[in-house]
Amino acid sequence: MSVLAVSAPLEREDAIVREAARHGHRVAIRAATAADLIDRLAARSSDAAPALDLVLVVADEHHASRALVDACDARGLRLVALADDAAERARARTLGLEAVAWADGFAAIEAAAAPAAAGLPSRSRPRGRVITVWGPAGAPGRTTTAIALAAELALLGGSTALVDADTTSASIAPALGLLDESPGFAAAARLARAGSLTVDELDRIAQQVPTMGGVLRVLTGIGRASRWPELGADRVAEVLERCRDWADATVVDVASSLEQDEEISSDMFAPRRHAATLAALEAADEVVVVASGDAVGVARLVRALPELRAIAPSARTRVVVNKLRPSAVGVAPERAVQETLRRLAQVSPAACWPFDGRAADAALLEGRPLVDVAGRSRLRRRVQELALALQPREAQPSRASLRAAERPRRAWRAAVR
Template identity: 50%
Template sequence: MRVLVALPDAGRFAARLRAAGIEVVATTSPRELASDAAGSALAGELARADVLVLPADRSVLTPALVASCDRFDTRIVARCRRDADRRLAESLGLAAVGQDVDAVAAVNALPRAHTAPARGRAIAVWGPAGAPGRTTVSIELARELARDGRRVGLADADTHAPSLALALGVADEGPGLAAACRQAGRGELTPAELTRIAVPLGDVEVLPGINRPGRWPELSADRLERAVDVARDWVDDLILDVSASLERDEEIVSDLDGPRRNAATLAALTAADLVVAVVAADPVGVSRFLRSYPDLRSAVGATPVRVVVNKLRGGPLGIDARGQVRRSLERYAGIERCWFVPWDPRAADAALLAARPIGEGAARGAIPAAVRRLVGEAVSPPGPNDAARRSRTSSRKRRAERHAAVTATAP
């Protein structure tokens, strides 16, 4: 086996390989490898090497480099410092090892049989007109799912009033979901390409929507369905923030096979494995939801729907606001169970001002706690492997908190 090493500690890594009788064809730095992403200057070394060892960093581990290694039949081992690095390597179909793994063990990780991961699911977040909080719920859902170590994508499929990029402080001039749909229409979209065009926001990969409502024809039904299908091999959970309109008026007025304004919403709801329906906790919001709910059920068919009552407070509903909403939903829509998210304007305003999820600035606040309960009970109930994963995540957080406390008190 011949190995090309491109690591910050390439000398020490190569020495360990040579001591074990493994041939090292060359060593280089990640910076030099990144500047030669296409592999033109390193073509000779790549052609002679069986394995390339490099750090799992977006500046180094690019689709162009992966394509060059495929051309030379050179396999890649990516050393990962964080969970996000491991997700990047796995999305490209590469062998991922920890930063502290021995050099010989890292190279020997390749012969193991690769088992295809289970396909991910799509979760559509819908709500009637009137700003019930679809985008806020989408963001908090994505953050909460990512806390358990899941690979999470967040896409803005709203063709009427896209707001995900603005709420998260992400530039909406980039490729985003529209570019993914265009490539899906040509049959060229891959999980690696989704990783390239997505904007990483912590542990969540964000696909911003269109930056002008007039671009809605780019999100056609066929393109979006294909993009969602590819995304199932990209992330464990894809959260789709969709618009309120469910009408099919264009199909009634014209029988021509042209673009439909609400096609993206209907396609996302049809392709979703789970729908989260958001209700604003006031008389107008509940009334709008009850009138639109039959159309939603008609669009999604047998797909499970989880109803979230957002912005719950006693002001517009009086005494026992929770009970009044629950009884109204059960009586007029047959909804026997729903989940409640309280109204916390201070935390919501602070998050919007800082362009970040509410849970990042107030992790123990009322809204993150309610979303945590929603995820645990209705969206992603604990499975047999979740307890160990959550324990590892909690242990890392406790160590980080202790380290921060010691650093803050150090002289």
């Protein structure tokens, strides 16, 4: 016998109770809303009542919420969503919940509850990754990389978000032809400060950008650099933490400066000029470092890498040398850069990308990622290789699936023009 907690519309709730009893289970909590269920779970954890085996909710705005997911995760409770239409399935997917259909019968619910009913520890729901794209001063191609990489990750499957956290020169909105009068990232930071940032709010304030691989959800950056105090470190960290529940992969574009100005500030609690960059690097699971493939760009990279490692010691760092060309480096530029970095910084670049101004200019002209406008270019192919390397091993696609994903390119481009 399993012990359940249920939150659903009254008619559905009564049906769940009847079916649960018929299958030998007991409903211990019946809650009218997600907030009510959270309170009931908190009260139950403080008394000697039997432990719950499953929390079952209807995946609508009244009965399934991010706060409920967090409350169940904190208590190690298995949470399953009932989803019978497209909207409910979409909400369950957004919240990272396993969804079953009521029409499939109570046996489907029992199957979803099997790990908990067998006394096994419930598996925590997978959370998204944060990939921060950073590069030293200059114009190594951080924004182009962030946009192209996000589009490639979307093409590989899974939901993808693109965040502009550059407080010096936010560029994602103009690069994608988006309006930025109401910066999405700043709005998310305000909601985080008020304690009201949810997945639903992120969906509301994000702009949707259709690409060949799927829809990118974009949080645009601040249009004026003078607004940097709105993006404090704690707010940025909270937004990116919530993004883990919002998307499978969140690609963050940040500014170049790693300066920490505590020593030159008389007020230790004042906002820090480059807090957004530092917080995004600290929150990252992966840091993609983009440097220009010339003498100046490589020198800046060598000097900055030790400081970067100190800021983000737990993140995996992948160095990309961009805009590589013989005219700036000499014969065999890729080998020359690799040897230089190994000798001076004890690092081997994960990728060396050719200077492909034609492909980059086409993407900027049309306001679309590389995959949409220059899918056969050398630069796009190198970005795709990096996106594949960033995929978790269990999510690596086969070559057949990659070819199948790219077949609709011409039809898609014709449709959006």
